[in-house]
Amino acid sequence: DAKTTQPNSMESNEEEPVHLPCNHSTISGTDYIHWYRQLPSQGPEYVIHGLTSNVNNRMASLAIAEDRKSSTLILHRATLRDAAVYYCILRDKAGGTSYGKLTFGQGTILTVHP
Amino acid sequence: DADVTQTPRNRITKTGKRIMLECSQTKGHDRMYWYRQDPGLGLQLIYYSFDVKDINKGEISDGYSVSRQAQAKFSLSLESAIPNQTALYFCATSDKGTYGELFFGEGSRLTVL
Numbered sequence: 001d002a003k004t005t006q007p008n009s010m011e012s013n014e015e016e017p018v019h020l021p022c023n024h025s026t027i028s029g030t031d032y033i034h035w036y037r038q039l040p041s042q043g044p045e046y047v048i049h050g051l052t053s054n055v056n057n058r059m060a061s062l063a064i065a066e067d068r069k070s071s072t073l074i075l076h077r078a079t080l081r082d083a084a085v086y087y088c089i090l091r092d093k094a095g096g097t098s099y100g101k102l103t104f105g106q107g108t109i110l111t112v113h114p
Numbered sequence: 115d116a117d118v119t120q121t122p123r124n125r126i127t128k129t130g131k132r133i134m135l136e137c138s139q140t141k142g143h144d145r146m147y148w149y150r151q152d153p154g155l156g157l158q159l160i161y162y163s164f165d166v167k168d169i170n171k172g173e174i175s176d177g178y179s180v181s182r183q184a185q186a187k188f189s190l191s192l193e194s195a196i197p198n199q200t201a202l203y204f205c206a207t208s209d210k211g212t213y214g215e216l217f218f219g220e221g222s223r224l225t226v227l
Contacts, residue, residue, distance in 0.1 A: 036216075041221075042218075042220060042221075043118075043204045043206070043218025043219055043220055043221055044157065044204075044216070044218050045218065046215040046216065046217075087156060102157075102159075102216060103159070103173075104149075104156035104157040104158075105156050106154075106155060106156050107156055
């Protein structure tokens with residue numbers, strides 16, 4: 001499985017934008033980029049995913065580099081509730097046993113200051 | 115009520131005991147998963163099931179077994195618990211689609227003394 005590299009931790013101030021980077025230099029053409037986050041004492045929750053084009057949803061935006069070797073999760077205005085561990089995960093679109101699995105790395109711990 | 119429910123939420127047991135963690139879901143998903151999380155680390159996949167008759171080992175299945183009793187129920191068993199199985203366990207479900215978002219339960223914290 002292709003791996004991702006994320007900073008161990010990042011800090012932000014409330015109401016400021018946050019850019020969480022992820023490197024995935026060995027990404028294959030069929031890998032989707034997924035982001036999940038885990039709030040304290042909770043299970044992970046889906047944030048966003050994309051393949052090649054930038055994506056927006058109500059929670060965040062995902063900016064994908066043209067060569068797809070890196071991506072950035074953007075929280076437009078951080079709130080205290082956004083403090084969590086953010087996981088960048090590559091997910092194979094193809095069939096087989098890897099389909100449907102998510103392999104979590106250690107993620108980025110985001111601290112949001114009031 | 116939560117869409118993915120895990121029981122028990124907390125359990126303390128002794129080495130050598132048999133433990134079962136249960137997961138039930140109301141989302142109508144075919145796919146269910148068991149993950150383990152150790153402190154400060156990401157999640158590791160233990161077992162996954164794509165339908166009632168399909169069960170597959172994940173990255174760290176040794177020492178664990180599972181049972182898919184129905185579409186909505188997926189249980190994880192530790193036949194003889196050992197201290198290094200102390201961890202937070204998560205059940206998750208997903209639909210069949212390519213983008214199948216995973217929905218996680220709130221976790222079961224297991225301590226093996």
